[in-house]
Amino acid sequence: MKQRINLxxxxxxxxxxxxxAVQCYLVKTTYDYKVAQFxxxxxxxxxxxxxxxxxxxxxxxSKKEALYRQLSENYLQGKTSRFDVKKxxxxxxxxxxxxxxxxxxxxxxxxxxxxxxxxxxNKFVLYQNTKRADTIFSExxxxxxxxxxxxxxxxxxFLVRNYVGTSSGTFENKNYKLLTEDSxxxxxxxxxxxxxxxxxxxxxxxxLSVLTLITLFVIAIKALIKQKKVNDIKTDxxxxxxxxxxxxxTTLGISTKILERxxxxxxxxxxxxxxxxxxxxxxxxxxxxxxxxxxxxAENGIELQKEKIETEDFLLTIVNDFEITYPKINLQTDxxxxxxxxxxxxxxxxxxxxxxxxNAVKYGSNKITIKTRMVQNQFSISVEDDGIGIEKxxxxxxFEKFYRVEQGNLHNTKGLGLGLYYVDQIxxxxxxxxxxxxxxxxxxxxxxxxxx
Numbered sequence: 532m533k534q535r536i537n538l539x540x541x542x543x544x545x546x547x548x549x550x551x552a553v554q555c556y557l558v559k560t561t562y563d564y565k566v567a568q569f570x571x572x573x574x575x576x577x578x579x580x581x582x583x584x585x586x587x588x589x590x591x592x593s594k595k596e597a598l599y600r601q602l603s604e605n606y607l608q609g610k611t612s613r614f615d616v617k618k619x620x621x622x623x624x625x626x627x628x629x630x631x632x633x634x635x636x637x638x639x640x641x642x643x644x645x646x647x648x649x650x651x652x653n654k655f656v657l658y659q660n661t662k663r664a665d666t667i668f669s670e671x672x673x674x675x676x677x678x679x680x681x682x683x684x685x686x687x688x689f690l691v692r693n694y695v696g697t698s699s700g701t702f703e704n705k706n707y708k709l710l711t712e713d714s715x716x717x718x719x720x721x722x723x724x725x726x727x728x729x730x731x732x733x734x735x736x737x738x739l740s741v742l743t744l745i746t747l748f749v750i751a752i753k754a755l756i757k758q759k760k761v762n763d764i765k766t767d768x769x770x771x772x773x774x775x776x777x778x779x780x781t782t783l784g785i786s787t788k789i790l791e792r793x794x795x796x797x798x799x800x801x802x803x804x805x806x807x808x809x810x811x812x813x814x815x816x817x818x819x820x821x822x823x824x825x826x827x828x829a830e831n832g833i834e835l836q837k838e839k840i841e842t843e844d845f846l847l848t849i850v851n852d853f854e855i856t857y858p859k860i861n862l863q864t865d866x867x868x869x870x871x872x873x874x875x876x877x878x879x880x881x882x883x884x885x886x887x888x889x890n891a892v893k894y895g896s897n898k899i900t901i902k903t904r905m906v907q908n909q910f911s912i913s914v915e916d917d918g919i920g921i922e923k924x925x926x927x928x929x930f931e932k933f934y935r936v937e938q939g940n941l942h943n944t945k946g947l948g949l950g951l952y953y954v955d956q957i958x959x960x961x962x963x964x965x966x967x968x969x970x971x972x973x974x975x976x977x978x979x980x981x982x983x
Contacts, residue, residue, distance in 0.1 A: 536755050547748050551741055558730075558737050565726050573644075573717060574691050580640040594625060596698060603657055603709050604702050606667060613667045620652060620668075621676065630679045645720035649680030649688065654712040659705060672714050680716075688716035775819055778885060779812035782856050786812070789855075808852055815881070835876040835960055842871045842910060846901060849884050857892055860899060867904040873981060875961060883957040884914075887977050890951065891916035896974070905983065909963075912979045921969040929967055930955035 602619055605611040611619070637646045653676070655668035670676060674685050682688055694713040699706065719725070727734070786809045795801050843866050854862055891899050896916035904911050921929065929951050958965045962982055969975035 536759055539755060540752055543748055543751065547744055550744055554737055554741055558733065561730060561733050562726065565729055569719075569722065569726060569729075570689050573646075573689075573719060576641060577637075577691050577715070577717070580636060595623065598623065599655075599698065599709060599711065600700050603700070603707065606657065607659065607702055607707065616655060617652075617668050617676075620655065621678065623678065626679055630681060633679065634681070646717050647680070647682050647688075647720065648691075648715060648717045649674060649677045649682035649685065650694075650713050650715050651676045651685075652678050652711070653693075653714055654710065656710045658708040658710070672716070678713060682716060682718060685716050688718040691715045691717050772819065775882065776816065778856065778889070779815045779819070782812045782852055783809060783816075785855055804851075808855060811848070811852065815878070835879060837874045837876050839872055839874055840877060842873050842875070843868060843903065845875075845877065845880075846884070846903070846912070849881055849888075850901065853885065853888050859897075860892060861897060862888075863898070863900045865900060865902040867902065868910070871903075871905075871910055871983070873910060873983065875981070876957075879957045879960070883954045884912075886951065886954050887914050891918055891975070894918040894975075906980065908983050909980045910983045912981070913976055914979075915974065915976045917974040920971040920973050920975055921967070922971050923969075926967055926969060930965070 598619070602611065602616050606613075606616055633648065634646075637644075637648070651672045651674065652668065653670060653672055654666070657665045657667060659665070672685065672690075674682065692715055694715070696711045696713075697708060699708045701707075786805050789795055789805055790802070790809075795805060846866075847864070850862055850864060854860070888899060891914065894916075896918035898917045900915045902911075902913045902915070931952065955965055958979055958981070963980050965977060965979050967975060967977050
């Protein structure tokens with residue numbers, strides 16, 4: 532069962548990871564689409580407000596074209612080199628002025644966006660009559676080739692449009708043509724936040740989907756674990772009752788063998804004592820069966836059948852029956868009280884005390900001492916043993932359901948961790964308390980306090 536649940540959990544985790552990965556992929560795809568859509572919008576809006584530089588400042592554009600013609604003719608005359616042409620173009624006098632004019636146009640026509648831009652020179656090519664084209668300058672877009680603009684880098688910018696310009700002229704009775712190509716790159720401030728705002732619904736839906744998957748996963752796993760725990764509780768309850776049945780059965784078996792001895796049959800006192808033990812254990816077996824049938828350990832609690840009893844005699848009866856079952860254990864009593872009358876449930880308390888005694892035997896005790904005394908108007912019963920003891924950090928767990936002390940090769944001792952839990956529940960049902968004091972290797976003392 533545990534292996535099956537582990538496999539189901541592993542499969543569920545893998546499925547959750549796959550579904551989460553698919554969800555992340557869909558979000559990433561949507562994000563990329565929104566980015567592309569945003570870029571297209573910016574391109575269209577900029578295209579609507581500016582076709583070329585002439586509608587911004589015709590005078591400056593004329594100056595630029597005059598500069599280009601002058602540089603072309605100087606190059607054809609051999610007065611300037613390719614490097615000089617590029618240098619003079621990039622160091623133009625109208626750089627700052629045109630940058631400011633374009634910025635003002637963006638602010639006026641696109642007031643909801645904060646835009647940084649750069650226009651970079653890509654090509655400067657001369658054609659002269661039938662001669663082969665002379666490529667004076669042709670490079671990929673670099674920020675170092677910026678003509679105008681305030682961008683410091685093209686890393687987070689995107690291409691808006693290319694401007695291709697052609698002009699013609701005559702030099703020394705020879706016609707030439709000039710082809711130039713500029714590219715505009717823009718970067719919108721806080722564009723990531725703009726995209727995320729547009730994706731709010733998608734992100735919320737995605738987050739809700741993931742949270743729903745995780746919630747369903749947790750609920751399913753909890754249901755599996757709860758189902759396993761319920762099955763374990765049923766199995767442990769049956770096993771625990773079976774274990775409880777073994778104690779009176781063992782006593783009955785030993786008592787029956789003792790009765791076979793002639794010396795016991797000839798001694799009326801011993802014979803009657805054994806018969807009384809058999810009668811008590813027979814009644815105990817019947818009560819255990821009734822307990823299972825009535826499910827007295829159900830969630831509604833334990834129903835006690837209280838009666839007035841002389842507590843010391845009641846404890847001696849338990850001791851005598853225990854000695855028959857475990858003759859090798861040195862069981863001693865030290866009663867500092869006499870004829871104490873308490874209102875108790877004999878059946879449940881018998882089971883509780885036997886659980887404490889048998890627990891001592893399980894964990895290596897050879898000598899057990901039962902003491903009684905009065906402590907602040909409470910009847911105190913202490914069970915001291917010389918067993919292996921219990922570590923300090925484990926003592927607080929002793930009365931938890933299904934907890935078992937694991938120590939050395941005593942880890943495999945019989946029991947299902949229900950004995951001391953049962954003891955605690957029975958004592959609490961009597962409005963009493965049970966505590967433990969122990970040192971590792973020095974034995975253990977259980978103290979039960981009952982209302983006098």
